[in-house]
Amino acid sequence: MILLNGKETALTVREELRVEIEGLKEKFGRSPGLAVILVGEDPASQVYVRNKEIACEKAGIISTAYRMDADVSQKELEELIIRLNNDDAVDGILLQLPLPKGLDSQRCLELIDPGKDVDGFHPVNVGKLMLGLPGFRSCTPAGIITLLERYNLPTSGKKAVVVGRSNIVGKPLAMMLMQYGDFANATVTVCHSRTPNLAEEVKSADFVFAAIGMPRFVTKDMVKEGAVVVDVGINRTDDGLVGDCDFENLEGVASAMTPVPGGVGPMTIAQLLVNTVEAYRNHNE
Numbered sequence: 001m002i003l004l005n006g007k008e009t010a011l012t013v014r015e016e017l018r019v020e021i022e023g024l025k026e027k028f029g030r031s032p033g034l035a036v037i038l039v040g041e042d043p044a045s046q047v048y049v050r051n052k053e054i055a056c057e058k059a060g061i062i063s064t065a066y067r068m069d070a071d072v073s074q075k076e077l078e079e080l081i082i083r084l085n086n087d088d089a090v091d092g093i094l095l096q097l098p099l100p101k102g103l104d105s106q107r108c109l110e111l112i113d114p115g116k117d118v119d120g121f122h123p124v125n126v127g128k129l130m131l132g133l134p135g136f137r138s139c140t141p142a143g144i145i146t147l148l149e150r151y152n153l154p155t156s157g158k159k160a161v162v163v164g165r166s167n168i169v170g171k172p173l174a175m176m177l178m179q180y181g182d183f184a185n186a187t188v189t190v191c192h193s194r195t196p197n198l199a200e201e202v203k204s205a206d207f208v209f210a211a212i213g214m215p216r217f218v219t220k221d222m223v224k225e226g227a228v229v230v231d232v233g234i235n236r237t238d239d240g241l242v243g244d245c246d247f248e249n250l251e252g253v254a255s256a257m258t259p260v261p262g263g264v265g266p267m268t269i270a271q272l273l274v275n276t277v278e279a280y281r282n283h284n285e
């Protein structure tokens with residue numbers, strides 16, 4: 001089985017970006033800028049934000065964190081977004097989700113300038129993905145496609161089953177897989193909690209993408225021999241961090257698989273940097 005090493009691949013992508021940014025800085029006379037908004041004290045969000053900051057620094061992106069108390073008002077948060085929309089040194093704006101209760105995240109996401117929406121969550125960018133137009137792509141699914149590209153595992157003409165239909169992973173991933181291209185052109189099935197015969201659906205897949213949030217949900221008997229398995233899940237259990245797939249038992253069945261940790265997670269961060277550099281280039285050209 002080929003281990004789809006997202007950690008290593010992400011480091012390669014980030015190094016390529018560092019070199020690219022060095023050249024662009026000379027041309028444009030400034031560094032790319034990412035503004036990260038973190039509201040409240042959610043420990044997981046704090047770790048994610050820190051990891052994104054470190055990755056930005058190493059690549060030469062100026063990342064500025066805007067930390068707000070959990071009791072901040074919707075109005076104050078919206079004012080900050082508007083200020084960042086109008087700040088020429090800010091190429092990308094990332095609103096770390098989830099927001100504390102009482103704040104309307106959809107409203108905030110829709111307020112972000114689509115040209116600075118490096119998370120790809122604004123309805124304009126979601127619509128562009130649907131239409132196959134250039135625009136910012138949601139980081140986790142776009143990072144997954146890059147990982148498949150780097151391992152030369154084209155999905156064209158293959159059957160792909162995506163388990164999970166969230167707006168940040170399942171739906172955009174399904175949409176990317178059904179676009180035109182070698183790492184798209186798939187026949188896509190999306191499964192969720194109301195899917196009857198889910199195991200049968202998954203068993204028919206050449207490519208399985210699990211984005212469920214349930215530890216070791218996808219088991220050996222559900223996967224076709226030789227299938228490629230991409231595990232998006234991050235579940236904190238007594239055994240530590242585990243994915244949505246039963247990695248140990250799938251080793252003898254899958255032809256290639258992502259580990260957790262070290263698979264999709266690092267690719268998500270790398271894609272955020274890719275999107276930020278794209279925004280930076282767009283703003284300067």
Ligand code: NAP
Pocket residue numbers: 140163164165166167168169170191192193194198211212213214232233234235264265266268
């Ligand atoms: P989510 O919004 O909770 O969505 C989970 C999806 O799984 C839903 O569509 C749900 O179906 C489906 N589901 C839940 N239980 C199911 C069951 N028993 N059978 C079939 N489908 C079921 O989660 P998410 O944000 O997409 O995240 C999924 C996982 O990926 C989580 O572990 C999350 O931590 C991880 N994640 C990782 C990264 C990364 O960078 N590696 C990024 C984002 C998320 P319904 O729609 O019918 O409820």
